[in-house]
Amino acid sequence: MSDEIKQIAALIGHQQAQEKRVAALIDEFQKESAQLSRQTAQLSQVIRELDSASGNMTETVKKSVNTALNQVERELKQASIEQQKPAVNALNQVVKVAQESVFEMQREMSRYTWKSAIYIGMTMIAVMGGCLWGMYYFIDSGYARIAEMQRMEAIWEKKAPLANISICDGKPCVQVTGVEYTNKKGDRFYLIESINFSKSNAESFETEWVRIRNVIVSVFDLIISFGFSNGTLVSKNALLPIVYYMYHRHLPNDFYKRSSFSEDRNIIKKWLHVALVKRVFGGTSDTILNKIRKAFTSDVISHPIGDVNLFPVESINSEIKYDVSISDEFIHDLLSTQMDDKYSFSLLSLLYPNLDYKNNDFHKDHLHPAVMYDELCEDDKNNFGWSVYNSLVNIQMLDANENMSKNKKPLSVWVDKETEGKDRCDFLRKHLIPETDLNISNFREYVSLRTELLINELKNKLI
Template sequence: MAFERPLTIKEVVTDIHRKKYLLPAIQREFVWSTEQIETLFDSLLRDYPVGAFLFWYVNKENINKYKFYEFLREYHERDNTHNVEANISGEEDIVAILDGQQRLTSLYIGLKGTYAYKLPRKRADNDLAYPERCLYINLLRESEDYDMTYDFKFLTGKEAAVRDENNYWFRVGDILDLKEQYQINDYLFENELNIVEKEKAKYANKTLFRLHNAIHINNCINYYLEKSQELDKVLNIFIRVNSGGTPLSYSDLLLSIATAQWEQRDARKTITSFVDEINNIGDGFDFNKDLVLKTCLVLSDFSDIAFKVDNFDSFTMAKIEKEWEEIAQSIRLSVELVSSFGFNSKTLTANYVIIPIAYYLYKKGNPHNFVESVKNLDDKRNIRKFTVLALLKRIFGGQPDIVLKPIREIIKNNLAGFPLEHLKTDLRVTNKSLRFTEEEIEDLLWTKYGNRYAFSILSLLYPNLDFKNNFHQDHIHPRSLLRSRTKLKKAGLTEEAVEFCINHHDYIANLQLIEGVPNQEKSNKMLEDWLGKTYTDHHELKEYKSRHLIPDIDLSIENFEEFLTEREALIKVKLSKILL
């Protein structure tokens, strides 16, 4: 393979638009951020090399043997992240991109497309949280970022329209219309960029000319053209060229192989849409293709479950395709189950914890109505406890395969019910165990509000909660008071007591799980006052304190240190009964 005649960016973007260039199924999807795209364009204007590309020439006689996808044109973080399958007639040869898809997609989006990402502090289901943005360059000054020279930004039309003595935003895609250099001067005159301050006028002129050269003149797209029609050879080349830089995950490569080998389904479309489905269960999760493909290997009882190309041969893929519906249902049930335990993307600290659950359900034949049925209470109780123990002990950290294989064997040999006790006693992997020591229980008490493990600890203290309702992690003594020196001093606390409150109010001993409505009613009220008004009946008050492990002591804010000490002791006793 030798380099072909290098191309201009204008030529490449035009051919992407005409669908002359497509993406083979072995390509992963677009993952670059706006910052990466901005940096790429900055590199172009600074005459930095942007790397070589690898194209694959596919004869029209062979294009129907493979699946191809179009380039992503209008990226939307929520609604449009998947490439559309290309509609190929077979009447013309095509060129597929083996290496450089991220860069080429970025060039296309920067020049002809849009990029919509979620604004912070906006709800994900709010359409207005994803404004459409185009790439702009400031013609009046350099970037203020230390590693950038040119000020590229993705902006909304409204943001770009704001102009002052330091900002004139030029939509980068408009350079495609300025085909001749004289048109650049016309643009500068028509928009009065020639009469601004002298240095800024010179900068605008230089910047626009450099942008024109980068897109229209410079032959900066250097590429190899592979003409072999053998998929095995092309796949090998693809894996080699993607082993450096920002490498593809094994799941991307394995999904590529699956797409080429599955006969009845489009593996890529099937699995990516399934990932979207399970991520939308309950309050939402953050699963990915890695988890799904790993679960396929585990549930299919293959001896080697590592992410290796050799493990995804035709036999393996045929078996996974044949059993896909059952595998998918097992994963779906597992996610529904952990969601019913109150977990979501923020509190499920190790996604691989659902794989043993899925394996158990798979071996049990995916029992109908498992999540809702009262017949499965013991199983669900043990699965819930396993989930919490596995998360708190972090057994899936590091190399999860060394834990998944023995867990699978234990479950396979003990299918009468979910074998929690066998897992606690028989799981013997170096530094991996579901057993707790007293020291580890003591360490749990140092967990703070906001820590991703806080929910798991609290859920152990509330084994009978129905998490179909919305439960909040609530400060028993109000946080708004305990972190305010002014309020604490006003309440009459000594300087030493104030320091203790400020340093200790977020620990687990001041946290409880409480339903959303009561929590809103409790709000920032003093604990004594809220309990007195909410629980006027003595027995109800006693039951509330027992359920939440509230010590029977003075509950005024002045006595916060004793409250924390006494409640820590109660929590430790309960956790010891559960964990030791």
């Protein structure tokens, strides 16, 4: 390739030399032309002088002189052209050589371009081949690693079906709890101090694991249909009695949506909200769960569930002997629950049970809009403050569309608009709004009346 470049450079040098030669011939041609112009100007001057001197000649003499002069002019021009012919011929020869040099350069460049294109194409093919091979290698290696991880996970599931299996730095690992122990060889173990499973129980658990897993998934589908989220489900232990009930009753996986189980679902829903609000599982959960299990059967081994067709709320309450005589002090504490508190969802769900919780189509809403807090008089701000304004006393649960329609309207304006041509008393009862002046200026009386209304409602729901 370097020899070809040298040839091209030589051609370029030859072309530059030819261009210099052409430039020199053009300069010479211009000099000869300038000399011819000067001679022509001198001849014209001679003719004018002769014409002036021959003013008295006869016409015949004038014609003779003019003819002679014209002949002299033609001869001079012809002589000039003859003198310029060698320069013109040389110029034509230079142009011809220059054209041949250009054609030769184009041919060389064409050959060079094709060779370069071939080299570039071969390089691209090699690079693409390397990339494809690398992709195949890494994909194949990745699939092999995934298969190995799945194989190890399956082994661990057989060995420890109750373990929390996860991935640690790309490898299967198991979360365990207990006291760490190291033997004389330096091997590390964890001593599990308390375990409620015998060997036979563990084998039974392993055998039934698929069905147990399906029941757990169904229970989570159920509570999602109740409107719960990870933030509002304050105790996952509260789900274990439901799992036990659904598993031993052999309820279907679509229990959460089948219409034939709607009554059972409503019973479970109310029980779960009440259990969470009353903090049933806030203390010694193991003790509570053992008592709840007795509500299903007196013989867990031979007969794990009794003859029940609905979730046994009354039996559960009887076994746990939890305080069902809700005190006014406890209710007042519940009424101070703030809008974003983790227990507010369960409380509002008990107070407003008929909303579309299944499709998450509900909003928490300030009855007196939050933007109107600054319109409270100074006495009301001092006596109540934001803690009351943002509490259950001034909060309701609304259908999402209804809440968007309400937006930031004052409570009195919203109620008047929604009850226009409708039963106002029924609307207020449904939304747990007291029958009183609902302007922000009457906030003190509104708080007193709604507090009384909510106390009665919560007592009915929680007993």
